[in-house]
Amino acid sequence: MSARPRPASTRLPARSDSPFRRLARPWLSPRVFDFWASRLHPTWSWERPLARIVERRAESADAVTLVLRPNRHWHGCRPGQHLNVSAEIDGCRVTRSYSPTGLPGRDRRVAITVKAVDGGKLSRHLCERAKVGDVLDLGPAFGDMQLDENAAAPRLFLAAGSGITPLIALTRALAARGMPAPLSLLYWARKREQLCFVDELRSYAAAHPRFQLRFLLTGEAADAADEGQGRIDAAQLATIADLADREVYACGPGGFVDEARALLAARTVSFQAEAFSPPPRTQEDLDGTVEITLAASARTVTVARGQSLLGALEAQGLKLASGCRMGICNTCACGKRSGSTRHLHTGDAQHEPVSALRLCVNSATSDLVLDL
């Protein structure tokens, strides 16, 4: 359910500052304000988007839906987009992206559906320990998988596992508009008990003749009329009427999306996809190169693996702040949004996004996105 963050091209516009805040900013430290404000209310903050869990319910055998109430610093999200959610686990803020399944209406609530991933730090925390009243950090919305508002084109949604999360948001948005165009949803899971939103989807299918629904099981036999069996293949897709006219949206693990693309991309009007980030590498080789995306300056550079990032980036002509160049002064630290690194002295691997990665003592072991 965690997708790779995309550049923020589709971010919603930030709300402008109130005159009071502009006036007070030089004098009031957000640190001090937040300390006192959070004594009064858990999500009051000077500028940080925070949300409180107001409801939790089981969505399937291994997924929960958390309904969140964000504070006023969170600026919303469109169906199909993602947002970063962080919780503090053992003293450390852990961040993952989720696609909201329930979107803010008049009550300004947003829901995320989280599947417990094996070894997943945040997903396990949210599924097993997070409780009503806990406060989470929210990031701004990002992601390109959105409906073309005007087109009444027929669509095909392909979801595998937790890939359902952006697609349920899009399905709900279309259902709310009375299904203006034909929509087919094929939704794969290993077992029936892992399917989410089953009753809701069936009720849409019953209410809207233009909505075609099919659950596909890869790990057990189908028995209901709207169930099928097996991994994605051409035969399953052949059941879709006028396939060539459809806009396709696919979401799921990397392998699934690749398969869908191979089957469909050349045969349909459009093909949009989002794949979950690949699992962190365990076996990294020290040779070869990696791509480093410098998010703030919109550049990509190729550097050698296994070399200090500071040195490698400087060799690319970048002027970076640095001091000791031995990992003690923190001058070179910068945020890492994604990718894996290895500490040159300790050999420790780091796969999580971090706010301060010391470039002088870390090397890249995968492609990276840095806040530079």
Add this chain to the structure above:
Amino acid sequence: MTTTTRNRKLSPDELDSFGRELDEVRARAVAQLGQRDADYIRRIVAAVRWTGLGGRLALMIGAIGGAFVSGLLIPAWIVGVLLLALSKILENMELGHNVMHGQYDWMRDPHLDGKTYEWDIVATGDNWRKTHNYQHHTWTNVRGMDDDIGYGLLRLFPEQRWRPFYLFQPIVAVIFAVLFEWGVAIQDLRLGRWWYGKISNAQMRKNFRPVGRKMARQLIKDYLFFPLLAGPFFLPVLLGNIVANVLRNLWTYTVIFCGHFTADAETFAKESVKNESRGHWYLRQLRGSSNLTGGRLMDLMTGNLSHQIEHHFFPDIPAHRYAAMAVDVRAICARYGQHYNTGSLPRQFGQVVWRILRHALPSRPPVKRARLARSSA
């Protein structure tokens, strides 16, 4: 590196294993980072905020209430000053200093981010991150590279060239202690170089802008805004804020000078740090630093700079862990025959005062003694 009789000379191999053992102490601490450290630093944040609030309230009550109820002013004022000074000391040492070292960066809490933290003294966090985190910690006690040796103002080691100006050093040192935060604020501006024309006026104006802004903000906050809240009774509040800031200055000055300028502390020549190995770097940190004994309260009030040696070894490990790490560090130092410089505050500070007085007068490095010691060893 100069050799004194208190330290055994280490072979390159020994230096390597010395460094490796210290790296292991560090790795063990890193492996334990978690909720306990997060809870600790948040408790410190809460202590800073509540004592700050209590101090300001007490000053206000003393000033306004004291005008109507006789006998209230003095006790409330004293309580207010002490609480406010306590808050500022905790914020300066245990919170600001340690957070800006990046000790809590692993928490990824934007309010405890070493790169952006701004503390409650007139020096800007950005300048300090450069003079302290980088220059001082990388080049600890290396002459000509670590400005903290005498802050360009004092002569604390015989290796520094004597000038007649240093005859006034005892007075200069006292003034510097009272105004310590201002000294730290202008340290990175290098006024001396500007005075001798090595920095242009335009450059100086540019460098001064953020410093001046921070100074103005601190002055307005402590010496205008809070006093004026008391209306016509502003004077006791103003005085209280001045005294609290001066107390904090005196205390931080004392702690910091005890960390590097005791009798056995050494300075190093620039040449000695060329191609320095990790073990050698640790050794230099050890010989340039000194600890203070005094238990948990001393640790807290000094921001754990009572464990200056551990701090210099592991500047980015949460400082409240130094006391436990010190047990291992001491044992390692003992095994390698290295002097572990520690002592009570009066003893260490006495040595600092002696240095200030002694080296105000011409003095010469004890070259002969060192050479003798080596040849007789």
